[in-house]
Amino acid sequence: xxxxxxxxxxxxxxxxxxxxxxxxxxxxxxxxxxxxxxxxxxxxxxxxxxxxxxxxxxxxxxxxxxxxxxxxxxxxxxxxxxxxxxxxxxxxxxxxxxxxxxxxxxxxxxxxxxxxxxxxxxxxxxxxxxxxxxxxxxxxxxxxxxxxxxxxxxxxxxxxxxxxxxxxxxxxxxxxxxxxxxxxxxxxxxxxxxxxxxxxxxxxxxxxxxxxxxxxxxxxxxxxxxxxxxxx
Ligand code: SF4
Ligand code: FES
Numbered sequence: 001x002x003x004x005x006x007x008x009x010x011x012x013x014x015x016x017x018x019x020x021x022x023x024x025x026x027x028x029x030x031x032x033x034x035x036x037x038x039x040x041x042x043x044x045x046x047x048x049x050x051x052x053x054x055x056x057x058x059x060x061x062x063x064x065x066x067x068x069x070x071x072x073x074x075x076x077x078x079x080x081x082x083x084x085x086x087x088x089x090x091x092x093x094x095x096x097x098x099x100x101x102x103x104x105x106x107x108x109x110x111x112x113x114x115x116x117x118x119x120x121x122x123x124x125x126x127x128x129x130x131x132x133x134x135x136x137x138x139x140x141x142x143x144x145x146x147x148x149x150x151x152x153x154x155x156x157x158x159x160x161x162x163x164x165x166x167x168x169x170x171x172x173x174x175x176x177x178x179x180x181x182x183x184x185x186x187x188x189x190x191x192x193x194x195x196x197x198x199x200x201x202x203x204x205x206x207x208x209x210x211x212x213x214x215x216x217x218x219x220x221x222x223x224x225x226x227x228x229x230x231x232x
Pocket of ligand 2: 054073
């Protein structure tokens with residue numbers, strides 16, 4: 001099949017405004033969008049810039065706006081996109097070049113919620129044990145690959161870039177509900193602000209955008225409930 005890619009291009013060293021580049025690629029219907037982007041870069045225009053690494057939906061590098069929805073380029077098949085595909089950078093972050101956005105503010109918010117095990121008590125002789133039910137409590141939020149698709153699909157974030165965003169809350173949830181962790185109060189107080197968890201207006205775009213199928217809105221709701229009722 002022939003696929004036409006309309007890609008939003010921008011090189012701040014050369015362009016005053018973003019512009020649309022149009023490229024036609026001959027591809028198999030079972031190819032991924034990433035294959036088509038690679039084809040453009042390798043055979044048509046080597047200046048096209050985008051992030052990718054694993055090519056298997058694991059590293060979270062290639063989230064982009066594809067036909068108007070956030071997705072990983074390595075996880076969407078061309079046959080599901082049609083013969084005319086529009087590709088844009090994630091919304092809400094500074095474009096460094098073409099589809100490459102500056103994710104530093106995103107990772108700064110991730111670091112803000114202390115996404116690591118915090119313990120104050122003395123370590124047990126062997127290991128910190130956890131029952132299967134306790135592990136299940138936060139299983140969904142362990143699946144996050146930090147692709148940024150949820151945060152950049154969120155109108156609350158577009159309207160207020162200071163909002164900590166769904167991805168950071170998901171990663172706080174992963175530790176807040178971990179029975180071995182002792183830093184929940186610290187994380188909850190970080191999120192208990194107008195630009196923290198309360199900026200979420202339950203719009204659900206994040207759930208639709210998440211390539212890992214995480215119920216992001218439910219996780220945010222559980223953090224809100226923990227704040228209101230301290231039910232961990
Ligand atoms: S919650 Fe889902 S969409 Fe958000 S950063 Fe994690 S994997 Fe990506
Ligand atoms: S390139 Fe790693 S998730 Fe797509």
